Amino acid sequence: MSRWAMFLLLVVSWQGAVAQEFGTQWIYNPALDDTSQVWFRHTYVSRGRPVQAFVTVESTGFFDLFVNQRNVSMRVLIPYRRSFDNRPIAITYDISRFLQRDSNTIAVWYSPAWPHRNTRQLSVSYYGRLRNGTPFAFRAGEDWLCSKSNRWLTMAGGETIDGTRKCPKWNAADAPVVGWTNVAAVSLGDSAPITVQGADEEAEKVYKIRQQQSFDVVGDSVYYDFGKPFRGWIRVTLRGAKAGERISINGLTYICNGEIDEQACQKFTIAVHRRVLICGDSDFRREQIQKVEAIEIAPE
Structure with a gap:
């Protein structure tokens, strides 16, 4: 089987795998609370710029995905969900146009769907192929970093922003390390299947x-x-x-x-x-x- 065929098989199988939760590895902020919005990030080093790559984000809340500090979507309040809905929802993005030559920083801004605690905050998969046709695939684990953002939800349904803690480079490879910690990871496979949305579906x-x-x-x-x-x-x-x-x-x-x-x-x-x-x-x-x-x- 050619490397290109192997890559296509990898993409199909990986995207299909998110339709069920068995074996999903979730990451979350170990300083877990009910209201905090959380920044997550990790830098992946590669031999040359990948020619094609995807990121699948699964979450029980809302999120924005950034690659090398660029927001990959023009949509807001991602994914689309109704009030008090914390079903795991997965969205896959083609991030090829955002990639750099030597390293790529993937970052996610996460918010709970409403004030409540949930260890199933994010599951992130990064996969694609290099210029020589070699496929690659990574899943977010305890090597990822996280920090509470400068925003949090309120019990009344609003938000609070602490402008004194603004950090424009939170999603950069050279982001400050003070206040950041390694994520906690947990594998949960006994819950309802994950819902898959298209990147623009009901957005x-x-x-x-x-x-x-x-x-x-x-x-x-x-x-x-x-x-x-x-x-x-x-x-x-x-x-x-x-x-x-x-x-x-x-x-x-x-x-x-x-x-x-x-x-x-x-x-x-x-x-x-x-x-x-x-x-x-x-x-x-x-x-x-x-x-x-x-x-x-x-x-x-």
Whole structure:
């Protein structure tokens, strides 16, 4: 059998294997809690740039997949799932166009589907073929690193962002190592079969961004009216806020980092908005708000 045929057989068998959970190795943050969103990453070294490669991510929550710091999908709230649904769902991505010559860093931003503990956070498979036709396959294990991100869910269905812990290079090969630890791994094979979704199947997508129609100042608070209700996110651009200042935005709490300009926006939660209340602690001033945008989201 040729190496190319072996590779095709590998891809078919690997993608088919995710349809059942038997033998799946899950990784999770050993400092497990109910609400934390977690960064995972690992750098794979190869002899030359792979000519074709895939990553299959299985999760019970939401995730964004990055290869060499690039988000592989334009979709949001991945995978598509209904409220309080933590079924294992697998999605396979062709990551060939994101690959580099000598090493490739695969990183995943994970969030629980809602506040609850689950050791089945992620299962990640990376496989493909090299230029000489040699197939390769890796499964995420205890050599992967993880860290709690600067975001977490709230019991009320919102999110909190700690801007003082922002780490733009969390998904890079040379990311900081302080605060990172090896993942814990567990093999579970006695649960329901995994659901397989296509990369674009039922995916949520940002389809419109618009600004408010009007606003009202009430004491130390500001109400922004977007006219008609929408399902999605609120994105707020701030300027001149103090480090540690806390701002509340319709269920999103943002802890400012003190940079000249900063933005606050949901990531793995979603709500219906129309009239948006923005308020804050004693350091908050309405003049700090530079722009408020509605990001409308819907399944494609």
